[in-house]
Amino acid sequence: MSERSVSRQKQEKQWYTVQAPEQFDRAELGETPADEPDKVLGRTLETTLGDINNDASENNTKLTFKITEVASDTAYTEFIKHELTRDYLRSLVRRGSSKIEAYITVLTADDYRIQIQPVALTTKSADESQEKAIRRTMIDIVRESAQERTFEEVVDSVVEGRLSSAVYNDAKTIYPLRRVEVQKLTLEARPEEVAAEEETSVDVSED
DSSP: OOHHHHHHHHHHOEEEEEEOOGGGTTOEEEEEEESSGGGGTTOEEEEEHHHHHTOGGGTTEEEEEEEEEEETTEEEEEEEEEEEOHHHHHHHOOTTSOEEEOOEEEEOTTOOEEEEEEEEEESSOOOHHHHHHHHHHHHHHHHHHHHTSOHHHHHHHHHTTHHHHHHHHHHTTTSOEEEEEEEEEEEEEOHHHHHHHHHHHHHHHHO
8 A cells, every 4th residue: 555545544534522411511522533424433432520520629530421423523422421430439448347339220210221339338337237228228219319310310410429418318327427429320221222122021021
């Protein structure tokens, strides 16, 4: 291949500005190159809440977005994951205290299937029955909260800390807590994917 055709190939690549969804004020997430717009679709970008809000104190929250649409030189995304950094989670754990986790898969009010992983950290070591009661409270509050809200509203309540505050306020009556966080929120399936899965399971059961 000649140098001229190689350089022509390079020139054909276009840079697309990647934007966060509207709920994140269309913040610019960066740029990604491609020689065809379709090749941009499905790419994921990871950033921090600190970068989006221009606040270094929020750099312990990682956000992942997936490109779903391209128009002109702009790539639009959907939110797919919220996750606390390992270093931050490690910093919360204290010797002689309990770390209580839960994994809750739930459908939002607008039929997005998500998994939410809250974690509660006690001031001192809780016994097994107390840990069980705290975990039950976390599961009940998260499930109820997600079922009553749209996907976007659930994401907002996690990112802004309202969901973890609600869990903290209820669970602290069981045993003194130092902190409650949502360590991860993941989009597992969009409404159309959930509907397709349900149709498949109905077909199988009818057979």
